[in-house]
Amino acid sequence: MAFDETYDVVVVGGGNAGFSAAVSAAQSGARVCLIEKAPLDDAGGNTFYTAAAFRCCFDGLQDLLPHIYQADGTKGLPEELVARIDMKPYTKADFHADIKRVTKGRANPALTDVLVEYSREAVQWLMDNGARFTLSFNRQAYVVDNKYKFWGGMVLTMAGQGRELFNFHLKTARKHGVEVYFRTAAVDLIAAPGTNKVAGVGVLSHGKGRTIGARGGVILACGGFQASPALRSQYLGPGWDLAHVRGSKYNTGDGHRMARKLGARLEGNYSGCHSVAWDGNSPRASGNRDMTNQYTKSGYPLGVMVNVNGKRFVDEGFDLRNFTYAIFGKEILKQPQGIAFQVWDADGSKLLRKEEYADDVTTNLRAESIDELADILVTKGLNNKKQFLDTIAEFNEACKNFQREHPRVHFDPSVKDGMSTQGTTRSLDIGKTNWAMPIEKGPFQAVEVTCGITFTFGGLAVTPAAEVLSEATFEQIDGLWCAGELLGGLFWDNYPGGSGLTMGTVMGRIAGKEAAKRASQHLMNEAAMQ
Known part of the structure; x- marks a missing residue:
């Protein structure tokens, strides 16, 4: 197929999930492009507006201390402060129990397993890439008997919150050679002729249409539909058009629309939201x-x-x-x-x-x-x-x-x-x-x-490998992945605080690696045919 330009992997959406996917694909050897419909000065998706708390399993304070920064950017905490911290481990059993309780047992078990199993690894990956985390003293601890008593299992926050999380992701992506295009809206997924295999994406960039090929495929990470009053009223019900939008005004259901046009299966709590x-x-x-x-x-x-x-x-x-x-x-x-x-x-x-x-x-x-x-x-x-x-x-x-x-x-x-x-x-x-x-x-x-309103819970049906499923066949749509708030089936009516960003990183990393692997296989097949 003839495209205006071609990459190994194309990521749609420039928030935490999208950048996690893009960087993971690039670290796997792929040539990656990330497109974001907002201009740079209004970019970052919901990530920019978040408090940037990440929920993950950990083995207690000593597990986290080597990676913790102070508010002023100094790595490590003073010994006298460490002595005043009361923090219990947050186990996989704890995480599973919290998800089961707050979603009333409706959360997709396979997706829950993926989130819990890889939560600590995902946060460590961010740390290893240079993300600076602090302990949430002001948000998740009260002073009781002269000790900082942490509660609720969610103890980590990105230093500088969402603004810094976005800046970190953008810097990391550029460091790994990811081409980032702002003011570039995805308008259609492009399938190979005679198939349902995703081969690229049609975009509107700075007012002009063009096509971008993706040898490995496309990763949709462009958020929910919470910024669309019409879709809120349609799915959430009467009165939801009156809700205030907490985050990005650009999350208007683009991913749902494009994937649905290609036959993707919708899944999850479409009448629910955060x-x-x-x-x-x-x-x-x-x-x-x-x-x-x-x-x-x-x-x-x-x-x-x-x-x-x-x-x-x-x-x-x-x-x-x-x-x-x-x-x-x-x-x-x-x-x-x-x-x-x-x-x-x-x-x-x-x-x-x-x-x-x-x-x-x-x-x-x-x-x-x-x-x-x-x-x-x-x-x-x-x-x-x-x-x-x-x-x-x-x-x-x-x-x-x-x-x-x-x-x-x-x-x-x-x-x-x-x-x-x-x-x-x-x-x-x-x-x-x-x-x-x-x-x-x-x-x-x-x-x-x-x-x-923060984000909507209804999204695309995916496998534990982040592959989008077809409504017609219940099998994966070849070359299409999903991560972030566009993913459906995990959160129902409620969610454990901090698990949204963690899931974005977990599934983004999986999608990036899988798309890069598919691109590598595609290139090997092309070489074998020559």
Whole structure:
């Protein structure tokens, strides 16, 4: 076939998964091209906007310490700081159990096995390529008894978060000879004549159409459809066109469309997505490249959330934040006007992350009394002050009743502490299972939140080798792979925090190696025919 240019491997999408695929293919000896439809100054996909936490199995603190950097870029941690760290190993059994629990057992077992088995190797590969990781002191640890007690299994964060993760990937790709084309949108997959074998991709680059051949094949890593209000409404349901987009505005379902046109099988939770409590004053159609992940509002386990009618609507403490933050955006969207208020007293406020709740990040509403706070909330949309005050009063009394009945249970934000509203003689219709402390000590604080959608869970059906499957035959489509948020079947309704980036790297690496192998075989066959 005649193409304008030809590579061994073509990768579509310039986020964590796409670059992991491109670099892995290049390290396997392939000549690689990566195309990204965003311009450079708006590139990086959802990766740019992430907090860059990676979930992986590890054997304890000593397993990670040789690879850890401090915030200032110094490698290694001071001995006195190491002595204050309380960190349990995160085993393969732990990871499997977390995925099974939060997806209610629906996660594709084969994909789950791949993610868990290769999670530590994938993170180590990033480290070996120069990625600098820090321990998530500010995000995943609380100081308890003068120790940094890490919780939830997710302890690693890329230094500099998503912005630095993208810059690292771009630098690494260029170092390994990957040709990166920005402002280049994939419009069609090209199959060899008379077959369904993927031979290349048609693109629109800087306003001009051209074709790019791929001897080994094409790897789709161009994200979900969360930035398309029409597709959100079609698949997620009515009202989802009102959700705020947390990340890239370019993730509009291109990969789904192109692969489906070639007969790819769709799989997974098409009515589900990753959605969080997001700043009510954030942009609607895309993330903010300066604020990136700071619009997240994940401090709800330390207080309560109420809707504009003044009523609580979720159990803010039924699990650790890592396992609830991706589903509460959906619950907020269900509320009147699609907004809610997070509320804390002075004790809860002092534990909030400055990264998300500092005054230069969000609009904090404060008052010395809960009655005064209610008056402020009325100006922001609260339409039933009395119900709000009754909700807080009932919550406080339920907390105190539980404490009277269970004097040996104590507040500990680093574990599911059992501090509940559900006692023997008094309980709430919607209880708070953990970290239930009365909201009664001024000053009081609140913020307005809405639903921020991160990525969609429905995607392409793939094998454990990242090969895209055909709807007609249930067999692989020769020359087509998939990685990242376009992959379907793994996450259902929820996901363990940090596992999305890890899966992107795991499957991206697999796809890159497989495509490079196919390209090598193609060249060998051509040589044999000459």
